[in-house]
Amino acid sequence: MSQICEVFEAVVRDEVVEFLDKRKMIRDSQHKFRKGRSCLTDLLLFLNEGLRSEDEGLCVDVVFLDSANAFDKVSHGRLLEELRKHGIDGKLLGTMGDWLRNTRQRVCIKGKQSTREKVRSGVPQGSVCFFRYS
Numbered sequence: 001m002s003q004i005c006e007v008f009e010a011v012v013r014d015e016v017v018e019f020l021d022k023r024k025m026i027r028d029s030q031h032k033f034r035k036g037r038s039c040l041t042d043l044l045l046f047l048n049e050g051l052r053s054e055d056e057g058l059c060v061d062v063v064f065l066d067s068a069n070a071f072d073k074v075s076h077g078r079l080l081e082e083l084r085k086h087g088i089d090g091k092l093l094g095t096m097g098d099w100l101r102n103t104r105q106r107v108c109i110k111g112k113q114s115t116r117e118k119v120r121s122g123v124p125q126g127s128v129c130f131f132r133y134s
Contacts, residue, residue: 012092012095012096015092016083016088016092017034017035019087019088020086023087025086050062072122072123073121073122074121074122074123075120075121076097076100076101076119076120076121079100079123080093080096080097080100083096100119100123103118103119104116104117104118104119105117105119
């Protein structure tokens with residue numbers, strides 16, 4: 001992916017997260033999409049809370065779910081509709097829609113490449129848009 005695209009996506013992502021943050025649309029407990037937070041920080045807080053509860057003699061029940069990343073499978077139409085419902089519209093929503101509608105991919109096996117096909121769902125891997133933080 002070109003560096004210009006990565007910079008553009010990072011700026012858009014930061015603006016969208018700030019927009020949602022100001023409107024209290026991202027819970028403070030959310031880790032995946034927030035700067036300075038990660039799955040690791042979420043796990044450490046969970047572990048700390050579980051151990052604290054156990055130290056206090058409280059019962060601790062845990063359910064682990066293995067679910068795929070939502071952005072890997074969501075249809076582009078549904079994603080754009082959810083963004084619109086959350087107040088993201090105008091040129092920004094139009095630009096994101098254009099970016100998604102123009103996404104194409106191909107498969108390469110043993111040096112042979114397929115034709116590029118339109119992608120109708122998921123966000124391209126390596127994209128920093130849609131709240132992906134490293």
